[in-house]
Amino acid sequence: MIKEGDWVKIYFNERKWFVVRAMKGRELHTDEGIINLSDVLKAEYGGSVRTHLGVEALISKPSLEDIVFRAFRRKTQVIYPKDIASIIVRAGIGPGSRVVEAGTGSGVLTAFLAFYVRPNGEVYTYDISYGHQKIAKKNLRGLGLNVNVHFIIGDVRKTIHQKEVDAVILDLPDPWNAVKNVASSLRGGGRFVCFLPTYNQVEKAVEAIREAGFIHVESVELLERRIKAKRGETRPEFLMRGHTGFLVFSTKP
Numbered sequence: 001m002i003k004e005g006d007w008v009k010i011y012f013n014e015r016k017w018f019v020v021r022a023m024k025g026r027e028l029h030t031d032e033g034i035i036n037l038s039d040v041l042k043a044e045y046g047g048s049v050r051t052h053l054g055v056e057a058l059i060s061k062p063s064l065e066d067i068v069f070r071a072f073r074r075k076t077q078v079i080y081p082k083d084i085a086s087i088i089v090r091a092g093i094g095p096g097s098r099v100v101e102a103g104t105g106s107g108v109l110t111a112f113l114a115f116y117v118r119p120n121g122e123v124y125t126y127d128i129s130y131g132h133q134k135i136a137k138k139n140l141r142g143l144g145l146n147v148n149v150h151f152i153i154g155d156v157r158k159t160i161h162q163k164e165v166d167a168v169i170l171d172l173p174d175p176w177n178a179v180k181n182v183a184s185s186l187r188g189g190g191r192f193v194c195f196l197p198t199y200n201q202v203e204k205a206v207e208a209i210r211e212a213g214f215i216h217v218e219s220v221e222l223l224e225r226r227i228k229a230k231r232g233e234t235r236p237e238f239l240m241r242g243h244t245g246f247l248v249f250s251t252k253p
């Protein structure tokens with residue numbers, strides 16, 4: 001059953017769907033008409049509701065990706081799912097991992113880290129901006145994912161307090177200035193990941209990472225191409241997100 005405050009996906013079609021919280025007395029205004037969100041509380045996942053114009057919408061349970069990318073307030077650039085997936089897998093993040101991250105930004109990567117380290121891992125997220133962290137905190141609270149996240153206002157170029165952590169992930173303009181702190185925060189075998197939008201940043205970061213003695217230094221770009229799948233017409237979509245950023249992976253020996 002859907003309870004007051006639960007996240008729901010209201011789905012008209014592949015291009016038109018919304019992620020909202022089921023709340024008595026609230027409405028969702030769409031170009032298919034208005035949905036009274038009290039009606040959602042009477043429905044079940046897999047069921048449906050109708051707008052005041054009689055258009056049917058399916059009710060389904062949203063994924064973490066749906067909620068984060070449709071409902072999070074964003075004040076910064078964020079990391080996208082294809083890059084997040086690779087970070088999680090290649091940094092070896094799982095239940096019990098202790099992870100340092102900077103900057104928090106809008107908390108998009110933080111939310112996924114918090115989700116995967118549960119139930120007993122910890123995420124220590126640093127940002128120099130109080131305003132950005134305030135938004136990120138509110139975003140994570142809305143998902144109940146703030147429990148094992150430590151929000152720290154601080155500059156990782158100056159200090160990283162945590163020791164023996166399993167992974168450090170930096171999404172900030174000049175990670176090369178934080179490499180020494182990263183090295184002393186990681187345990188042996190710990191993973192270091194940088195997310196960087198430009199080639200110049202990749203070069204500078206890789207030089208600093210190699211100089212600091214990290215091993216398995218690898219820089220990658222991940223491209224995701226959507227396919228229009230229709231009998232007799234299946235082909236790549238004409239438009240794609242051409243660039244998000246590059247990922248630099250390395251390991252402390």
Ligand SMILES: C[S@@+](CC[C@H](N)C(=O)[O-])C[C@H]1O[C@@H](n2cnc3c(N)ncnc32)[C@H](O)[C@@H]1O
Nearest residue numbers: 078079103105106107108109127128155156172
């Ligand atoms: C692009 S945003 C991060 C977005 C985040 N990864 C997400 O997915 O929502 C970059 C953030 O890094 C923060 N930042 C920049 N330099 C920093 C530093 N030296 N230490 C900590 N945070 C820093 C900025 O304030 C900004 O919020």
